[in-house]
Amino acid sequence: MKFLNKMERKFGRYAVRNLSAYIIAFYVAGYLMEVFTPDIFNYLTLEPYYILHGQVWRVVTWLLVPPSSLDLFTIIMLFFYYSVGNTLERTWGSFRYNVYIFGGVLAMVVGAFILYGILGGNVMFATLFTTYYVNLSIFLAFAATYPDTQVMLYFLIPIKMKWLGIFYAVILALNFFTSSWIYKIMMVMSMLNFIVYFIGTRNLKRYSYQNQKRKWDYQKAMNQGRKTEHKNADGTITRHKCAVCGRTELDGDNLEFRFCSKCEGNYEYCQDHLFTHEHVRRH
Incomplete structure (x- = not known):
């Protein structure tokens, strides 16, 4: 070009x-x-x-x-x-x-x-x-x-x-x-x-191995998150929990939770912290 x-x-x-x-x-x-x-x-x-x-x-x-x-x-x-x-x-x-x-x-x-x-x-x-x-x-x-x-x-x-x-x-x-x-x-x-x-x-970069691997890892984390249950201090069990504020789906009907594709690991965030949290890196 x-x-x-x-x-x-x-x-x-x-x-x-x-x-x-x-x-x-x-x-x-x-x-x-x-x-x-x-x-x-x-x-x-x-x-x-x-x-x-x-x-x-x-x-x-x-x-x-x-x-x-x-x-x-x-x-x-x-x-x-x-x-x-x-x-x-x-x-x-x-x-x-x-x-x-x-x-x-x-x-x-x-x-x-x-x-x-x-x-x-x-x-x-x-x-x-x-x-x-x-x-x-x-x-x-x-x-x-x-x-x-x-x-x-x-x-x-x-x-x-x-x-x-x-x-x-x-x-x-x-x-x-x-x-x-x-x-x-x-x-x-x-x-x-x-x-x-x-x-x-x-955009051929999106078909590269590195990009495809990132998508596979992200999808795997999401699938694992759907199967994960969180046991809270009061004994209640929830499926979603923000890694920053600790809120779950029980804290509000309008709360939404997403996994971050840039964090290394199975980390889920509410809509208030999805774009503002510090990404987790493994050293």
């Missing part, structure tokens, strides 16, 4: 503003070509063989090839992706959104050349690397950034973005594990920008 911040300070002024509008414009141009000159797509697809033999425009023009036929549902989805893309650009800033989109496009081009080299050339990739994954990466990034945003699925069913994101992630995972290694490489490279973004925005 520090590297990206430095890059933004240095090259941020060159970022393409409103990039989503250009993406949609590419699709519109592609659909017009599909109607009037469909054969031209044979010269626009991402084919490393032809690129290495002089047709260098294919590095960019494959973005003109629409991922599906034009219908009402496609038009609705284009408006949806335009809205989602604009929201991400306003949230991240134009430079970071540019890096995300162009980084994904570059990864797909690199992936095509990797497969071309592995398979020995003369292999057609037009059906593998398409703009479908550009759209999917935008959608997944939005779902990860705004998981609780609610949309109307098919204009009827209210659903949060995180559930749609999980659904598509599961579909991708199933396709990945059931496909050949060629498709595995293609899928990894096609979604590399989202993979990097997702990992980079997660």
Whole structure:
């Protein structure tokens, strides 16, 4: 992230503003070509063989090839992706959104050349690397950034973005594990920008062994505390007792007791001393 911040300070002024509008414009141009000159797509697809033999425009023009036929549902989805893309650009800033989109496009081009080299050339990739994954990466990034945003699925069913994101992630995972290694490489490279973004925005420290052990110890202390009974001087038995003031649940109906995760040992405190007590350390 520090590297990206430095890059933004240095090259941020060159970022393409409103990039989503250009993406949609590419699709519109592609659909017009599909109607009037469909054969031209044979010269626009991402084919490393032809690129290495002089047709260098294919590095960019494959973005003109629409991922599906034009219908009402496609038009609705284009408006949806335009809205989602604009929201991400306003949230991240134009430079970071540019890096995300162009980084994904570059990864797909690199992936095509990797497969071309592995398979020995003369292999057609037009059906593998398409703009479908550009759209999917935008959608997944939005779902990860705004998981609780609610949309109307098919204009009827209210659903949060995180559930749609999980659904598509599961579909991708199933396709990945059931496909050949060629498709595995293609899928990894096609979604590399989202993979990097997702990992980079997660707080991985919470999954560390030290943090997990602290949570296990805390849960263990809580479970032990639920089973512990305290015998008071007057002979009454209680389940909760503050380690500072000695109050129990019998001293008030509104008293609440919690264990402190930072104290080393089975120490329980009332709400008045949970955040004010001195933590117990074993030496």
